[in-house]
Amino acid sequence: MRKKYVGIVAAPGAPDAIARKIKKNLPDALADRFEEDFEWEVQIYVDPLTNYAELTKELFQKTDEYYGENDWDYTMFITDLPIYHNDHITVVDINEATDVGVVSLPAYGWPPNRKGVLNTIVTLITSVQGDNDRARATRDAAGRKSMVNAFKPYFKMNRLHYDSDYREETGSEHSIYQIDDNLRGYLRLVSGMSWANNPFNMLRILSSVVALAFATGAFGMMFSTMWNLSNIFSTGRLLAVSLLAVTGMVTWIIISHNLWETKNQETDHRFLRLYNGATILTLLISLAFYFVVLYFMFLTAGLVMLPPDYVLRNIGEEEMNIRFYLELAWFATALSTVAAAIGAGFQDKSIIQESTYGYRHRFRSQKMDRE
Structure with a gap:
């Protein structure tokens, strides 16, 4: 044969x-x-x-x-x-x-x-x-x-x-x-580049940030101030707080780790848009998974640590259902994400930068030059 x-x-x-x-x-x-x-x-x-x-x-x-x-x-x-x-x-x-x-x-x-x-x-x-x-x-x-x-x-x-x-x-x-x-071609290309950036790997890198966020939020969940705020916040307000927290974290990670590509002699405007678009989408995908994981951690913590009768005496309500715990976990996740953003700034820059196109290709270039 x-x-x-x-x-x-x-x-x-x-x-x-x-x-x-x-x-x-x-x-x-x-x-x-x-x-x-x-x-x-x-x-x-x-x-x-x-x-x-x-x-x-x-x-x-x-x-x-x-x-x-x-x-x-x-x-x-x-x-x-x-x-x-x-x-x-x-x-x-x-x-x-x-x-x-x-x-x-x-x-x-x-x-x-x-x-x-x-x-x-x-x-x-x-x-x-x-x-x-x-x-x-x-x-x-x-x-x-x-x-x-x-x-x-x-x-x-x-x-x-x-x-x-x-x-x-x-x-x-x-x-x-x-x-x-x-536009469709650009979105397809940026999404494909984000896949190549491996946002799930970045989520593993931010595992210590998740721990910091959970510790901060779990401590806050023990006090009635968070119970009352989550109880009176509308769904729209909770959504706005979440978007603000995620946007702030994305912005802070980009700034603190120098992830934003700027104009230079080697990179034209078209590729700058691709690099930066892929970076933003990679971070958003990573933080979306981060948000979901943290949400279920807080939901579990709330159900375990907060007896309904005790909570009712502090929030002034006559009855309580599962919605209270869902909204409390949501509020705790959004609030702790702000604290987590600060912690993200202390992560190893090189590890996070490896999940972006510009840095990764510069690293390859330097390696090829050394070889």
Whole structure:
């Protein structure tokens, strides 16, 4: 049985994780698409690929390096960089001379569809098999339409279309499948970048902040002032307090950890909006989970520590139901989040900064320079 080798080069983090998830299913998926009976072997390499999104020419230069240095039948790249071409967001880029494919993971949105990435790679590999098939798939109108239709199910909210261009860094024509850079495209890209930032990892980093917030709120729950305030606050007021607390915490974390990207010679306005948008969304997602976890902790504490009869004597009500405990937990969570924001400022800056695009790519750049 003839052996076929597929090399997947992935950036660290989310691209590497999704590459390893699809590795197991890729040989079977390829076997179903090919009439010939091949034995498929998938190899995964982790490489920072490049540092800044606006310097993607380095990414395409690396694709040529890997193609020349490895004896793979098919070479695929998965990057966490947002890639633009003629003011459109690139989803897939194929080098027509080498058949090397580049998949931009952020373009798949939140969360990146693992099945979609798997099928994208399978479609790319099957489209480049053989010289004649390759020409039909990329240059023939019917072939291009077939490729667009194959990718379209994973971009239902965005218009996917085809383009081609000559890239100087590879010295060849490229087939490019892209989506429009409109509001929907921007939101898809930012959400995909937020997934790559791994907001759940940031939540683990803030575990000590959760402990501080719970200690502060649990102490306050022992006094009738918090009971009375939560009891008289309307739902709208509780919601306003919560939004104010979360917004304040997001702002404080950004300021105290220098997470806001500013204009410089290497970063243009478009990528600044992406970097900062992804940072804000990452923090909001992390704090949303943080808020839910803390809420249920306070709800449990209230139900355990506060007997209804004792509370009724202090709030001047004749009866009490579960709503009191729900609103008390909500109020305690919002109030303690303000105290937690101060604690967040004392967390290790480098750990939190690793969950943002600008810092992570600067770190990769410095590492590549040292190597």
